Amino acid sequence: MTEQVTIIDTLVVGAGQAGVAMSEHLTTLGIPHLVLEKNRIAEAWITGRWDSLVANGPAWHDRFPGMEFKHVGPDGFVPKDQVAEYFTDYAQKYDAPIRTGVEVLRVTRNEGRPGFRIETSEGLIEAHRIVASTGPFQRPVIPAIAPNDEAVLQIHSAQYRNPQQLPEGGVLVVGAGSSGVQIADELQRAGKKVYLSVGPHDRPPRAYRNRDFCWWLGVLGLWDAAASQPGKEHVTIAVSGARGGHTVDFRRLAKQGVNLVGLTQDFTDGVVTFQPDLTDNVNRGDENYLSLLDAADAYVARNGLSLPEEPEARHFLPDPECMTHPTLALNFADAGITSIIWATGYVADYSWLQVAAFDEKGKPRHQRGVSSESGVYFLGLPWLSRRGSTFIWGVWHDAKYIADHIATQRQYGAYREADPRQSEI
Template identity: 65%
Template sequence: MSNEAVQVLVVGGGQAGLAMSEHLRACGLSHVVLERGRIAERWRSARWDSLVANGPAWHDRFPGLEFGDVDPDGFATKEQVADYFVAYASKFDAPVRCGVEVLSVRRNDGRPGFTAQTSDGTIEARYVVAATGAFQQPSIPPLVPAGAPVQQLHSSAYKNPEQLPDGAVLVVGAGSSGVQIADELLRAGRRVFLSVGPHERPPRSYRGRDFCWWLGVLNQWDMETPAAGAEHVTIAVSGARGGHTVDFRDLAARGMDLVGFMTSYADGVISFAPDLAENINNGDASYLSLLDEADAYISRMGADLPQEPEARALGPLPAAAVDPLRELDLAAAGVTSIVWATGFTSDWSWLQVDAFDAAGRPRHRRGVSSEPGVYFLGLPWQSRRGSTFIWGVWHDAKHLAGHIETQRSYLMYDNNSRTSTKVEVSA
């Protein structure tokens, strides 16, 4: 067990922690990055086998390094993404320590800084950056009891169709994870029920440009706040099989059973809200809205991009949306497993400082916490819509490193001298 002091302690060795480390090094700030698993561990062990990135390689990367083994317009596999982060850490010799868990962080009593208790000893730090993001603990709604005669697992524990028992599968959640898992199961010959809730449904590409490009030129990545009521709306988009637009009409036509938002469970029967048509229509509206904005941009800029009128040909609603299924008897339908693609919650129990509101959410402005010396990185909408994306977290990390550097310069000032001398503890 060791005891040491650094200027900055970064907790988390994923994309957020590595981005933070790069900018701290550029500012000349001594620091250490602690990761309880491997670098980018969640990409390797908390994703299904066939997962690929949902953005093209030219977009979903840090500015200082391209993917060497992926076509720029291609979609990196989960292993390629993890390997990319390992290569990035090596590129600037990031001080990452793997296999070290942070057990607690507390503010020091009567002196500056914080003390972190870890599985490898104690670390004193003047500043702490929580770079674990907000997607930490799998979230499963308390609807189906553990003793129900059906296997249940979260999407983070799903690996492949062979992992599940024979029989039909209910996938709950129609964001990117839920749709891709449901599609994979359908292609494997399973009967699949997909519970579709509120979502956004962008085109994979339009008029020769990926939707990531469109969100960029339309300044939507830089939106600072979500639209009212859209804070937790999921995005249904896929990079699988070369990338494609998610189309619930196509999934229904291929045999997938679409149902509405799941509401309850009793005696082996699951109930759904009669909102499938509404959810699909709202998703269509978000899709068409982006096409409208893209067309207006092309007209305004005089851009030479090909016409794509077929993109607006949506077709009628699936029959399941017109006459929605309200109840599903699991045994009668042969459903033997449920995959919950219902997102994640946060776990800040290790960060024992006054930086959270009554609901347990971080109090911060662009990642600068209400607790002086504590910073958050990788939060949804931390500074903009793109904050949880690879490139977005890189820019947020740059802002935080600059803030830490500025704060440290104040603490270096000596009021009794015309020159600045150090007046704080070395940590």
């Protein structure tokens, strides 16, 4: 008995923000497609984030052009569950052909004919094109230095939900990007003794001269940067929309009661050691912060804008004790630390996509999401086309570019050589 095969022009794998955006553009262009999602639409926003998370960009900026958020003002920061609801509503608006609860197990290229064979949890599919829109947050990364200590609870930030899930005692948060900073702040406010391991980072102002930093990056053309600066490919960004949005200030966190330490180096016999780089990391973050203020001031002067001056934005608190006399080693028992939260990022997982679209390190080979392997596309990755690719609005624009490319390829595929018996007149 021959197994039934579903045939479609374009298969989109993943129905997060990338997959929903991709479906909209394919629908607009009239391209037959199907979106498969192994969980629910925008599942990562629902179950892969902590309870109090809000979007890091204001509602006027961090959305798709075709629909606004409900019940949140333009300058508000949308709670995670409402973000997930937004994508579900958006998919319904465009009647997106999304099938949830279907996992893609294996994709291989057809032999001797166009397209791909897709094995799923609900049968076989054949498609001319594959759009991998599963994003970068597939597998949480915990570094190999993590201690083998059953007395200490260790979880990744992807598993953190709220302070109540942690045992009594202090917490070491490793990683000071947006997730690590917000989690450390929340835990300290809940009464926990918190140590925050701070590595290299960028630290933009939340707002300056009555404009959010998202606006400043837009008018300054910085969202359109095509590549990260050399040496900053893995530098995290410390920004927060929590409690109405505020600038991340490590000195203020220290004054609040968070114990800052340098980059986590090693764990041995119940003792964790840190690199002596805390002050350098904080100072370099300050340089990034001040450079944006300088660029904003120059833009205001150049364009004659009437935006209020904000000299206090350049005033820093004195360096706290933890910076002037940094902690280089910490005994867990003496410090009362019973938990470690690893806010150390993720890696993408493309083990299901078994085609020649990756380099020797397993990274996708692509130009603006168009893979080196014909018919394969990537969407939802940081710096896919520019700095803004990480944000909700950025992935929408990246999806449009890819959809246009697919439409062009379909036109080439539909070409038929003219009958040589016909002559031009």
